[in-house]
Amino acid sequence: MKDTKPEKDWQEDWHHENGQYYCRCVHCKEQFIGYKRRVVCKECHTSLEKASTMMSDKGYEVGSLEDIPQRDGWDNWKPNKDIG
Numbered sequence: 001m002k003d004t005k006p007e008k009d010w011q012e013d014w015h016h017e018n019g020q021y022y023c024r025c026v027h028c029k030e031q032f033i034g035y036k037r038r039v040v041c042k043e044c045h046t047s048l049e050k051a052s053t054m055m056s057d058k059g060y061e062v063g064s065l066e067d068i069p070q071r072d073g074w075d076n077w078k079p080n081k082d083i084g
């Protein structure tokens with residue numbers, strides 16, 4: 001049974017071979033389903049991206065987001081637990 005929130009799931013990942021893992025978001029600590037190396041849910045990802053875009057437009061440092069892994073740094077991420 002699925003107990004994650006649809007707005008946090010990466011539904012576009014689900015057709016990938018490893019795209020339906022239960023992951024825990026490092027930001028809101030809630031579970032979501034997505035690619036096994038994802039560590040941020042879609043909801044947080046969207047809001048963080050908005051925030052960082054706003055901040056970079058104004059030239060601010062994104063210091064408060066330093067614990068969030070880079071989107072392109074998947075090779076350094078720890079794999080999440082397999083659903084099955």
Ligand SMILES: [Zn+2]
Nearest residue numbers: 025028041044
């Ligand atoms: Zn989240």
